[in-house]
Amino acid sequence: MKFFVDTADVDAIAELNDLGMVDGVTTNPSLILKSGRDIIEVTKEICSIVSGPVSAEVVALKADDMIAEGRKLAEIAPNIAVKVPLTWDGLKTCKVLSSEGKMVNVTLCFSANQALLAAKAGATFISPFIGRLDDINLDGLELIGDIRQIYDNYGFDTQILAASIRTANHVTQCALIGADVMTAPPAVIKGMASHVLTDKGLDQFMKDWAKTGQKIL
Numbered sequence: 001m002k003f004f005v006d007t008a009d010v011d012a013i014a015e016l017n018d019l020g021m022v023d024g025v026t027t028n029p030s031l032i033l034k035s036g037r038d039i040i041e042v043t044k045e046i047c048s049i050v051s052g053p054v055s056a057e058v059v060a061l062k063a064d065d066m067i068a069e070g071r072k073l074a075e076i077a078p079n080i081a082v083k084v085p086l087t088w089d090g091l092k093t094c095k096v097l098s099s100e101g102k103m104v105n106v107t108l109c110f111s112a113n114q115a116l117l118a119a120k121a122g123a124t125f126i127s128p129f130i131g132r133l134d135d136i137n138l139d140g141l142e143l144i145g146d147i148r149q150i151y152d153n154y155g156f157d158t159q160i161l162a163a164s165i166r167t168a169n170h171v172t173q174c175a176l177i178g179a180d181v182m183t184a185p186p187a188v189i190k191g192m193a194s195h196v197l198t199d200k201g202l203d204q205f206m207k208d209w210a211k212t213g214q215k216i217l
Contacts, residue, residue, distance in 0.1 A: 001175045002052075004161065004183035008035035010045050012186040017049055024052035026105070026127075026163070026183040028083065029059055040076060047077035053125075055105045057083035058093070066093040074102045081105045081124060086114045091121045098122030105161065112146040119156040125181065130174070131164035140164070141173045148178045168192045 081103035130140030165184035
């Protein structure tokens with residue numbers, strides 16, 4: 001499973017990228033706001049750090065305007081994936097941009113039918129939002145499984161990009177179900193390394209090492 005990091009914080013991206021933990025980046029208007037930077041400027045910098053797909057989201061609501069914005073964003077770098085919402089206008093935009101050879105990430109997916117439409121429109125990625133479904137007492141992971149089965153049934157090339165990842169357990173379950181990609185905040189990716197038994201074992205090793213009175217350096 002590929003790891004995308006969901007942030008516009010270039011320092012966090014660079015740190016994870018240096019460890020080989022970043023296959024791509026996803027951004028959205030909320031993350032751009034949090035960064036406090038110009039969307040073109042920060043996206044260009046991210047693209048210079050990461051060789052994989054970098055999702056940059058349109059903000060228009062009508063297809064013609066989305067297409068124009070998408071083309072503008074795609075000019076930033078060859079690895080831009082234009083991010084569009086899963087609306088009818090977003091699907092129209094996806095069809096046009098994907099036909100032009102641009103990567104398109106269709107976001108805000110909450111049903112298998114929506115994912116089927118996105119695949120038919122030529123989406124490179126479909127982004128089902130797990131955490132937001134969990135927030136309203138629906139099973140976000142079940143949606144990932146449904147999309148996986150549908151795409152496999154018909155040989156769609158659209159990659160399932162599990163989004164709105166809140167916990168390390170979400171990552172594990174998405175990997176088991178067969179999501180192609182997951183995107184998560186830096187803290188969630190780092191948190192995957194944590195385990196209480198690892199901490200306990202390391203603490204015991206350190207105590208025993210201190211008793212030896214030895215040094216390696």
